[in-house]
Amino acid sequence: MSDVATCEVSPVAPAAAAGELADVVGMSLFLGSGAVLFGSLLMSYAMLRAQQPVWPPAGCPPPPLLMAAANTLVLAVSSVSMAHAQVLAASGLRCVGALCATMTLGVLFLVLQLPVWSALQAAPQFGLMRSVFLLLAGCHALHLAAGLGALAWVLPGALAGESSRHPLAARVRLCAMFWHFLGVAWAALFLTVFVF
Amino acid sequence: MHDAHHAEPTGFLSRVVFSRDHKVIAKQFLLLGLLFLGLGGILALLIRWQLAFPGKPVPIVGQYLFSATAGAISPEGYTMLFTMHGTIMIFFAITPMLIGAFGNLCIPLMIGARDMAFPLLNMLSFWVAAASGVVLAGSFFVEGGAAMAGWTAYPPLSGATATPGLGQTLWAVSLFLGGVSTLMGAINYVTTILMLRAPGMGFFRMPLSVWGLGLAAVLNILFVPVIAAALLMLILDRVANTGFFVSGAQPGSAGDPLLFQHLFWIFGHPEVYILILPAWGIVSDLLAVFSRKPAFGFKATAIAMSSIVVLSTVVYGHHMYTVGLSPGLGKAFMSLTMLISIPSSVLFLNWLGTIWRGSIRLEPAMLFALGVVFVFGMGGLTGLFLGAITTDIYLHDTAFVVGHFHYTMAASVLFGSLAAIYFWFPKMFGRMLCPELARLHFWFTFLPLNLVFFPMLIEGYGGMPRRLYEPTSYKYLVQFQPVNQLITFAAMVLGLAQLIFVWNVVRSLWAGERAPANPWEATTLEWLTPSPPPHENFDVIPEVHRGPHEHSRPDVPDRDWIGQWESQAPAAPQTPPAPPADSEAVAV
Numbered sequence: 001m002s003d004v005a006t007c008e009v010s011p012v013a014p015a016a017a018a019g020e021l022a023d024v025v026g027m028s029l030f031l032g033s034g035a036v037l038f039g040s041l042l043m044s045y046a047m048l049r050a051q052q053p054v055w056p057p058a059g060c061p062p063p064p065l066l067m068a069a070a071n072t073l074v075l076a077v078s079s080v081s082m083a084h085a086q087v088l089a090a091s092g093l094r095c096v097g098a099l100c101a102t103m104t105l106g107v108l109f110l111v112l113q114l115p116v117w118s119a120l121q122a123a124p125q126f127g128l129m130r131s132v133f134l135l136l137a138g139c140h141a142l143h144l145a146a147g148l149g150a151l152a153w154v155l156p157g158a159l160a161g162e163s164s165r166h167p168l169a170a171r172v173r174l175c176a177m178f179w180h181f182l183g184v185a186w187a188a189l190f191l192t193v194f195v196f
Numbered sequence: 197m198h199d200a201h202h203a204e205p206t207g208f209l210s211r212v213v214f215s216r217d218h219k220v221i222a223k224q225f226l227l228l229g230l231l232f233l234g235l236g237g238i239l240a241l242l243i244r245w246q247l248a249f250p251g252k253p254v255p256i257v258g259q260y261l262f263s264a265t266a267g268a269i270s271p272e273g274y275t276m277l278f279t280m281h282g283t284i285m286i287f288f289a290i291t292p293m294l295i296g297a298f299g300n301l302c303i304p305l306m307i308g309a310r311d312m313a314f315p316l317l318n319m320l321s322f323w324v325a326a327a328s329g330v331v332l333a334g335s336f337f338v339e340g341g342a343a344m345a346g347w348t349a350y351p352p353l354s355g356a357t358a359t360p361g362l363g364q365t366l367w368a369v370s371l372f373l374g375g376v377s378t379l380m381g382a383i384n385y386v387t388t389i390l391m392l393r394a395p396g397m398g399f400f401r402m403p404l405s406v407w408g409l410g411l412a413a414v415l416n417i418l419f420v421p422v423i424a425a426a427l428l429m430l431i432l433d434r435v436a437n438t439g440f441f442v443s444g445a446q447p448g449s450a451g452d453p454l455l456f457q458h459l460f461w462i463f464g465h466p467e468v469y470i471l472i473l474p475a476w477g478i479v480s481d482l483l484a485v486f487s488r489k490p491a492f493g494f495k496a497t498a499i500a501m502s503s504i505v506v507l508s509t510v511v512y513g514h515h516m517y518t519v520g521l522s523p524g525l526g527k528a529f530m531s532l533t534m535l536i537s538i539p540s541s542v543l544f545l546n547w548l549g550t551i552w553r554g555s556i557r558l559e560p561a562m563l564f565a566l567g568v569v570f571v572f573g574m575g576g577l578t579g580l581f582l583g584a585i586t587t588d589i590y591l592h593d594t595a596f597v598v599g600h601f602h603y604t605m606a607a608s609v610l611f612g613s614l615a616a617i618y619f620w621f622p623k624m625f626g627r628m629l630c631p632e633l634a635r636l637h638f639w640f641t642f643l644p645l646n647l648v649f650f651p652m653l654i655e656g657y658g659g660m661p662r663r664l665y666e667p668t669s670y671k672y673l674v675q676f677q678p679v680n681q682l683i684t685f686a687a688m689v690l691g692l693a694q695l696i697f698v699w700n701v702v703r704s705l706w707a708g709e710r711a712p713a714n715p716w717e718a719t720t721l722e723w724l725t726p727s728p729p730p731h732e733n734f735d736v737i738p739e740v741h742r743g744p745h746e747h748s749r750p751d752v753p754d755r756d757w758i759g760q761w762e763s764q765a766p767a768a769p770q771t772p773p774a775p776p777a778d779s780e781a782v783a784v
Binding site for chain 1: 313390391421436438450
């Protein structure tokens with residue numbers, strides 16, 4: 001994603017800066033479209049829910065609030081460790097520990113959801129609650145798995161110290177943007193699906 | 197991190213197949229689009245055969261394609277044909293040609309960049325598109341055949357009960373992949389335009405083609421995720437027994453089929469503009485080049501296109517007047533829809549202003565650009581009848597709708613693509629196309645095309661429903677059977693005429709005259725490079741000194757154009773007005 005053919009003729013440093021800026025712009029556009037995706041899903045959920053006389057629908061168990069609260073806490077802490085990793089990388093310090101902490105918390109997030117996913121097997125087919133969870137939490141979990149993949153892509157560079165071609169700080173910053181986005185998306189899900 | 201120059205790859209795979217060079221990716225998209233255009237055209241001819249000669253065996257190919265029914269098209273087969281024709285033409289022919297091919301070719305060259313901002317992402321964008329095309333084409337061969345729910349795939353028609361086959365699921369998966377590819381491309385285009393413009397290339401010095409392509413990319417970033425959400429829910433409904441669009445099938449389920457229509461058209465209406473904006477931009481540039489005049493109202497055109505982008509996001513309800521919307525909502529959507537005629541008229545008047553008293557050169561690309569002006573005018577005017585609720589309720593779901601959207605999406609966008617091909621083919625491949633064959637191609641496309649789509653408007657006004665299998669089964673439609681046959685014959689001529697184009701392209705690739713750097717005496721940056729441009733396009737990134745259409749300036753002696761890269765008019769005795777060599781790229 002960061003293999004930028006730049007138009008600058010000037011020496012490497014400003015060209016690299018322009019390339020990093022392009023990466024940030026590209027990532028922002030990507031997150032913008034991600035926001036539209038989650039927005040569309042939430043809007044669909046709102047439209048279906050608004051047509052129901054009661055919520056949760058009759059016969060549906062209430063959403064697992066405890067699990068979701070634990071998940072929210074885990075993801076919030078992981079955002080802090082991600083931000084810490086970004087600060088460390090930006091000042092040229094080793095950020096392996098903070099990255100590993102973020103990844104561990106990300107995995108923990110997915111593990112905490114496992115009981116709910118297995119309980120879904122027993123839920124009535126076509127049930128609205130089941131559908132909504134499958135769609136919203138499922139879509140978020142897939143994106144989070146992709147975020148873990150991105151962190152795994154950065155990790156070797158962090159272990160080896162800064163590489164010359166792809167400065168570590170720039171990569172960590174892109175990961176952090178995506179990770180914080182996942183946190184915000186989850187916060188929206190938590191509030192609309194589980195709390196209210 | 198980002199070296200100014202990358203070495204040109206040497207292996208066959210990295211140069212031709214998995215290339216990251218935007219010019220190679222443009223050719224790959226063009227080939228993909230043309231192949232699917234051919235396939236979609238064949239499907240259209242089969243649809244036309246059924247409408248002109250209902251139930252009669254299809255000559256020649258029928259015995260192979262429809263062997264179970266002795267060569268005749270069954271109702272299911274007909275439903276499949278029009279579903280796949282629409283899907284293929286919109287998402288796999290027009291999109292790869294205009295946005296994939298010319299977005300890739302034009303954006304970096306016209307803004308003076310060495311390549312896209314993210315070449316690897318660009319390559320992935322093509323290969324995901326190719327994979328999605330393979331999934332779609334493969335769906336013809338699964339049990340039960342390809343998708344049958346119409347290109348709009350409204351539930352419950354597209355639900356697991358009505359269309360249980362794998363084909364409909366593959367359709368949804370294929371469109372989802374297509375969306376991923378489009379999104380990758382769009383992020384690349386916008387980032388490239390924002391970040392990689394050559395020094396001096398302000399937004400109002402960018403050619404209108406770049407404006408159109410860039411605005412279409414913005415719409416893609418905003419609205420492809422909406423259709424992706426709808427497709428995700430459709431796929432889950434089909435394979436995971438969720439109930440988003442299933443209404444009342446089980447206790448506790450309360451899906452809503454209308455939800456899909458909302459999502460589909462929130463995306464679908466901007467999609468119309470995603471396809472037409474690049475064509476508008478290209479036409480605006482071409483009219484200026486071949487009228488040897490600056491584009492009339494250049495800034496107004498750019499602003500009009502931008503305001504259409506904004507308006508296109510709030511008018512989708514005009515596709516849903518008959519689903520039972522609240523009348524107040526319908527009125528709001530109608531008023532917003534009618535507002536679009538203001539910027540559209542600005543565009544149209546600016547085109548007429550550009551050619552007004554110009555020194556018109558009727559090169560093939562210009563013929564096709566003028567063709568766009570005509571057919572887009574037809575499409576726009578017939579759109580008014582469908583945008584107004586009172587007339588739409590009568591015309592809804594008739595052949596009038598088919599005629600209208602073929603004039604806008606098929607005719608305008610197809611002519612825009614062909615104009616682009618005739619204009620940039622020398623730059624892409626380094627060879628000139630034969631202009632005589634191209635003119636023949638134009639007239640044998642333009643005239644039959646109008647004979648195909650104009651009569652549809654009349655049939656629709658006469659009450660003929662679209663997607664109709666057997667028109668003669670209604671007494672009041674029997675009178676239209678000669679019209680249906682006329683359309684079918686015109687469609688056959690239209691189809692055959694495309695062989696002229698194919699022959700012209702194939703002949704030129706092998707034996708065409710070598711193209712000079714600037715065969716049209718145009719002023720934008722791509723004509724500064726040799727034809728075809730080398731790896732990384734420019735030896736030295738040019739500096740931009742002026743707007744994109746400086747033709748016929750009175751203070752420029754001897755020639756009627758001055759390139760964006762030229763700091764001042766060339767000295768008076770210049771013989772001949774040769775395009776400047778690369779060494780002159782950076783002007784003093």
